[in-house]
Amino acid sequence: MQNINKLHVIKQSFIFSRLNDEELVELAALASERSLAPGEFVFWDGDAPDWFYIVAEGQVKALKHSSSGKEFIIAFFGPGEMFGEVAVFENKPYPASAQAVSETRVLGIKREDFLSFLKNRPQVALRIINVLGGRLRDAQARSRDLAVERVEQRIARTLLMLSAKLGTTLPFTRQEIADMSGTTTETAIRVMSRLKEGGIIRSVRGKTVILDELKLRLLSEGPPQV
């Protein structure tokens, strides 16, 4: 019944995909499922880190607000991806909020259950290290970009990053792209209008298709005037 479904989800996720059947069953027994409507929050920035999550279906975005209330999107997570793990490992409040984008189902595992499960599974730990390493790399590259690149390049990089993960069709509004690139909606619209004119992207309401990745890459790497 429902546990079969959980098994499937767990098996699908990179960090658990190498578990044997017995372990999968054990883990599935620890997991509870939760359904979320679009816009609903899985947890809020500052909540106690009681649960470790995997996306089963749909999409979750991690976001943080500035002191003045502006939103910044840290990442999107799709089926099979874990989130909330940093807080769980450190036993500190979640450092960001997690919000369902679409109709979404997640699997949650209680902090203690997860940690004790992990204690005897070095392979899983190594996989987690891999995932965290990759995210750290991305986060640092992104910091650098936000610190020293200008908007046009930041937006280009955001688009490239997204397309590397999701393919050439990106289901995001200008507002969301702005919130990922550290700029305003208006500026994102302006920049992307130019990209459209240049034949680099095509877009309709809430959806952007990357047409010319090469040009986009050039743009992201150097100022046009060089």
Add this chain to the structure above:
Amino acid sequence: MQNINKLHVIKQSFIFSRLNDEELVELAALASERSLAPGEFVFWDGDAPDWFYIVAEGQVKALKHSSSGKEFIIAFFGPGEMFGEVAVFENKPYPASAQAVSETRVLGIKREDFLSFLKNRPQVALRIINVLGGRLRDAQARSRDLAVERVEQRIARTLLMLSAKLGTTLPFTRQEIADMSGTTTETAIRVMSRLKEGGIIRSVRGKTVILDELKLRLLSEGPPQV
């Protein structure tokens, strides 16, 4: 002889501090020492990830350059801290350069040696997860700051972050603070001159002392006009 020294360094580091004597000796045998003059590079952005490092003595900074050559300082590492690990785990080129700040000694362990050592040490893996988790949290918070906060607040946060790690006396020039905060040297000087006038910091050439952490925290959290 020299191995005693290595042992000491390894034991000092958070991720290895729980190893037993036998394991420590084994690991020390794998480690080679390297001395660096101030300004010398341990590795460059893009190099093959052949070595995993721990700082033995001195200080190493991780930095990245923008397409236009501007420098961005990702982090400083002191004695007992690991660096270069992300590249080693992912087996991808180092994502940033590592440069000795002062007269520095590091211990290097070959990628394969380190990974096979790790395979049978889940406790070490869990510790690494902890460190990576903490760094990821920091990197994401920093991205948010760079994306949505203004210079004054970013600089305040940089100072707070540094003082949380190193104490109230910070051995950095305005230029370095600027490179960590994603701004220019002039702007960092201006902002810090104001902090000085406000009695929040005291400073002499290349050194800054935080006098009023509370005020600094207020400044970092909200716009003064509110």
Add this chain to the structure above:
DNA sequence: CGCTCTTTATGATTTAAATCATGGTATTAC
């Protein structure tokens, strides 16, 4: 000791991007 180099300082000017403002056009809601 004088010379050079680095760090701090400060003013003037420019510029990229934010902000303010307004309008059109799909989509969804009632």
Add this chain to the structure above:
DNA sequence: GTAATACCATGATTTAAATCATAAAGAGCG
């Protein structure tokens, strides 16, 4: 089917911070 809402678009204005320019003072060096 009309109203309300979300998204895209563009112009005008403002502003924060970069850039350009110049200078002084502390450190290091021959």
